[in-house]
Amino acid sequence: xxxxxxxxxxxxxxxxxxxxxxxxxxxxxxxxxxxxxxxxxxxxxxxxxxxxxxxxxxxxxxxxxxxxxxxxxxxxxxxxxxxxxxxxxxxxxxxxxxxxxxxxxxxxxxxxxxxxxxxxxxxxxxxxxxxxxxxxxxxxxxxxxxxxxxxxxxxxxxxxxxxxxxxxxxxxxxxxxxxxxxxxxxxxxxxxxxxxxxxxxxxxxxxxxxxxxxxxxxxxxxxxxxxxxxxxxxxxxxxxxxxxxxxxxxxxxxxxxxxxxxxxxxxxxxxxxxxxxxxxxxxxxxxxxxxxxxxxxxxxxxxxxxxxxx
Amino acid sequence: xxxxxxxxxxxxxxxxxxxxxxxxxxxxxxxxxxxxxxxxxxxxxxxxxxxxxxxxxxxxxxxxxxxxxxxxxxxxxxxxxxxxxxxxxxxxxxxxxxxxxxxxxxxxxxxxxxxxxxxxxxxxxxxxxxxxxxxxxxxxxxxxxxxxxxxxxxxxxxxxxxxxxxxxxxxxxxxxxxxxxxxxxxxxxxxxxxxxxxxxxxxxxxxxxxxxxxxxxxxxxxxxxxxxxxxxxxxxxxxxxxxxxxxxxxxxxxxxxxxxxxxxxxxxxxxxxxxxxxxxxxxxx
Numbered sequence: 001x002x003x004x005x006x007x008x009x010x011x012x013x014x015x016x017x018x019x020x021x022x023x024x025x026x027x028x029x030x031x032x033x034x035x036x037x038x039x040x041x042x043x044x045x046x047x048x049x050x051x052x053x054x055x056x057x058x059x060x061x062x063x064x065x066x067x068x069x070x071x072x073x074x075x076x077x078x079x080x081x082x083x084x085x086x087x088x089x090x091x092x093x094x095x096x097x098x099x100x101x102x103x104x105x106x107x108x109x110x111x112x113x114x115x116x117x118x119x120x121x122x123x124x125x126x127x128x129x130x131x132x133x134x135x136x137x138x139x140x141x142x143x144x145x146x147x148x149x150x151x152x153x154x155x156x157x158x159x160x161x162x163x164x165x166x167x168x169x170x171x172x173x174x175x176x177x178x179x180x181x182x183x184x185x186x187x188x189x190x191x192x193x194x195x196x197x198x199x200x201x202x203x204x205x206x207x208x209x210x211x212x213x214x215x216x217x218x219x220x221x222x223x224x225x226x227x228x229x230x231x232x233x234x235x236x237x238x239x240x241x242x243x244x245x246x247x248x249x250x251x252x253x254x255x256x257x258x259x260x261x262x263x264x265x266x267x268x269x270x271x272x273x274x275x276x277x278x279x280x281x282x283x284x285x286x287x288x289x290x291x292x293x294x295x296x297x298x299x300x301x302x303x304x305x306x307x308x309x310x
Numbered sequence: 311x312x313x314x315x316x317x318x319x320x321x322x323x324x325x326x327x328x329x330x331x332x333x334x335x336x337x338x339x340x341x342x343x344x345x346x347x348x349x350x351x352x353x354x355x356x357x358x359x360x361x362x363x364x365x366x367x368x369x370x371x372x373x374x375x376x377x378x379x380x381x382x383x384x385x386x387x388x389x390x391x392x393x394x395x396x397x398x399x400x401x402x403x404x405x406x407x408x409x410x411x412x413x414x415x416x417x418x419x420x421x422x423x424x425x426x427x428x429x430x431x432x433x434x435x436x437x438x439x440x441x442x443x444x445x446x447x448x449x450x451x452x453x454x455x456x457x458x459x460x461x462x463x464x465x466x467x468x469x470x471x472x473x474x475x476x477x478x479x480x481x482x483x484x485x486x487x488x489x490x491x492x493x494x495x496x497x498x499x500x501x502x503x504x505x506x507x508x509x510x511x512x513x514x515x516x517x518x519x520x521x522x523x524x525x526x527x528x529x530x531x532x533x534x535x536x537x538x539x540x541x542x543x544x545x546x547x548x549x550x551x552x553x554x555x556x557x558x559x560x561x562x563x564x565x566x567x568x569x570x571x572x573x574x575x576x577x578x579x580x581x582x583x584x585x586x587x588x589x590x591x592x593x594x595x
Contacts, residue, residue, distance in 0.1 A: 028539040048541075056566035056573055060593055063534050063542035068353045070534060074541045077564050077573070213595075222353050250353070273535035274348070274358060276401070 005290035006297045009265040012164035012189025016043035020283045023269035024102035029088040036276040044098040049130045052110045054080035061212035069223030070270050071199050073214035104130040112160045119161040132170030132195035144170040154186035169193040177238040184239045192244035194228045196220045221270040222248040236262025252285035262303040312397040322457025328377040339363040341430035342582045345402035346536035349385035359385040362427035380423040404536050405581050410434040413501040419447040419483045421506035427528045431503045432465040453477040484513035512590035525585030538578035546589040547572045
């Protein structure tokens with residue numbers, strides 16, 4: 001008996017030493033945060049969405065601050081799979097934290113091709129499918145809001161890779177549960193939610209969008225936490241897959257809310273920009289919290305929401 | 311990192327100068343670099359605010375960082391109410407600094423609070439090449455908005471301007487510089503350092519091409535993180551000029567597949583750019 005509380009999380013066959021990871025798109029390719037913390041402390045690292053070809057991204061004036069939130073249209077700017085494998089992946093050889101690569105595409109074939117390329121790399125532990133990017137014209141959100149399209153995509157990617165497969169869901173649907181069920185039936189190992197819902201902000205002086213020519217953006221930050229929590233709670237009751245909660249987490253208390261709602265792990269997004277060490281603060285806070293409350297295993301908290309029948 | 315506030319003085323209409331005890335700083339900034347500062351105790355405003363380093367000073371043996379800022383919103387309003395003895399949460403130094411080189415004539419062109427990163431340039435030029443002539447162009451819309459004259463007079467030849475002519479030259483910084491170049495008060499071999507609104511910088515870049523002088527600009531924009539992770543602060547550069555003119559390492563460039571578009575992150579590759587490499591038309595569109 002070590003006497004230490006067990007805060008580990010199981011995502012498919014991936015055992016994470018703790019349940020905290022950064023959310024895709026808020027942690028660059030990992031190296032951006034190396035000067036702020038020891039990346040080995042993280043439960044996992046999820047990198048920015050990679051596409052088959054490099055993407056220059058959205059027009060300038062990509063983000064604007066709103067009440068307790070950030071509205072942003074980055075448009076999946078990324079270096080593309082070729083340069084990711086050549087220039088970005090080697091950095092991860094120097095750290096031991098499990099690596100989850102988020103992938104996005106404009107067609108099923110593109111996702112499959114990405115899954116195959118990454119599947120050959122031993123350093124890549126898992127894939128997270130971005131089926132809900134709010135800021136690209138082709139693909140993106142399309143895959144996450146049509147049940148048939150999602151079924152086809154998850155089924156093909158599942159056949160293409162043996163890596164741990166996570167599907168990142170959007171809240172921009174009437175009922176998120178059927179989408180979660182589809183992922184489970186098609187063999188996904190886990191779900192992560194929510195991706196950013198779409199929002200707008202208008203400059204009343206110029207009567208232009210505060211995101212310029214981009215017009216709309218994905219809303220993130222504390223503003224979306226209640227919505228995220230609701231979606232996580234609903235999905236956890238609908239499927240048996242582990243759920244990774246995402247949306248407005250800025251503290252240990254926020255993370256605990258997600259665990260109580262049923263999440264197996266959490267991803268921290270926008271708050272990384274405000275406190276680049278927030279993931280570590282939550283990890284350390286959780287250890288202390290479990291000791292103080294004599295919680296031996298995180299499963300004692302997970303899904304423990306009171307009065308949650310019916 | 312938390313730093314102690316030693317002073318937070320008003321130096322002009324809505325303008326303040328913050329002095330922080332920097333004795334615990336692990337890295338010191340060079341002119342042009344910036345800090346991302348948390349300007350709240352709550353979630354409003356959410357994001358940090360970027361401020362350029364103004365000057366490094368020494369207050370009774372304590373190494374200090376000064377930040378010069380204007381109150382323009384909730385973040386800077388909060389900042390202006392901070393008192394001596396309180397602490398501030400800073401990330402930095404971030405970004406690339408100005409390149410300081412030996413030149414006989416150096417021009418610092420600012421509008422309003424744009425003067426903030428330029429004073430340290432004057433000091434750096436003086437220490438590198440004491441014989442250099444430093445010309446400072448400073449102004450605002452009207453007289454009461456012009457501030458910091460006494461400080462600036464100590465740093466070089468000061469030329470003031472106002473849009474309405476209520477103080478100094480009537481016109482804007484590019485018009486004043488044009489006048490000084492045409493009358494021979496500033497030679498065409500000068501080197502320009504500029505900070506201010508983007509349209510002013512764009513006009514200065516036109517002058518730089520016309521007269522053939524070199525220039526560096528400090529840009530500002532909304533930022534999410536300040537350290538290259540959120541990809542918010544993209545600015546279009548002119549693809550044909552990047553390789554030719556840029557003297558900074560640019561690690562955060564993203565090219566379009568056809569090579570016609572190139573975005574750079576201001577926080578990581580900037581905030582200092584060669585005046586001619588920025589695609590002003592596209593950025594201001």
